[in-house]
Amino acid sequence: MLQPSEYTYNGKSTPPTANPNSFNPVKTVSAPVEQATIGRTLVIKGELSGSESLYIDGRIEGKISLPDNRVTVGRNGVVQANIIAREVVVMGKVSGNIECSDRVDIRSEGSVTGDVSTIRISVEDGAVLKGGIEVRSNERKQNQTQSKQSETTKPSETPKTMAATASA
Numbered sequence: 663m664l665q666p667s668e669y670t671y672n673g674k675s676t677p678p679t680a681n682p683n684s685f686n687p688v689k690t691v692s693a694p695v696e697q698a699t700i701g702r703t704l705v706i707k708g709e710l711s712g713s714e715s716l717y718i719d720g721r722i723e724g725k726i727s728l729p730d731n732r733v734t735v736g737r738n739g740v741v742q743a744n745i746i747a748r749e750v751v752v753m754g755k756v757s758g759n760i761e762c763s764d765r766v767d768i769r770s771e772g773s774v775t776g777d778v779s780t781i782r783i784s785v786e787d788g789a790v791l792k793g794g795i796e797v798r799s800n801e802r803k804q805n806q807t808q809s810k811q812s813e814t815t816k817p818s819e820t821p822k823t824m825a826a827t828a829s830a
Contacts, residue, residue: 698715700716702736705720713728716733720739728747732751733745735754739753744759744776752789754772760774768783768786769789770787778793783797
């Protein structure tokens with residue numbers, strides 16, 4: 663004998679509803695973050711430069727130049743170098759000057775000995791900062807952006823204009 667379908671309501675067939683207790687993770691696609699890591703047993707002496715973010719858990723002596731990227735000094739990181747970066751996060755120890763085009767973040771367990779030049783700075787309670795601080799205005803950054811935009815949007819000279827200036 664046929665049993666009535668469990669998905670019938672008043673004689674009409676209805677599709678099964680989704681189980682409210684089921685877990686359907688949302689799939690998101692994001693660009694992978696390019697970040698190099700210096701492990702806690704590594705020691706680097708010299709000049710470091712590149713075009714990706716850097717996480718330091720080891721020891722660096724020298725100079726770090728990543729002007730368009732982030733430099734993060736981990737809890738075990740010890741840096742005796744001048745740092746030039748877009749953003750610097752310090753959770754370990756830094757001895758040297760820091761020059762940032764965006765922001766410096768010194769966490770509660772972080773220590774910086776040296777001068778800091780940046781647009782924005784954050785120093786948490788418990789952090790150590792020995793040195794000078796120069797907080798620049800965002801005006802210089804905006805001027806650089808505007809000059810780059812005006813260079814790219816300049817109308818090119820037409821041959822008539824060049825001919826007129828050549829005969830003048």
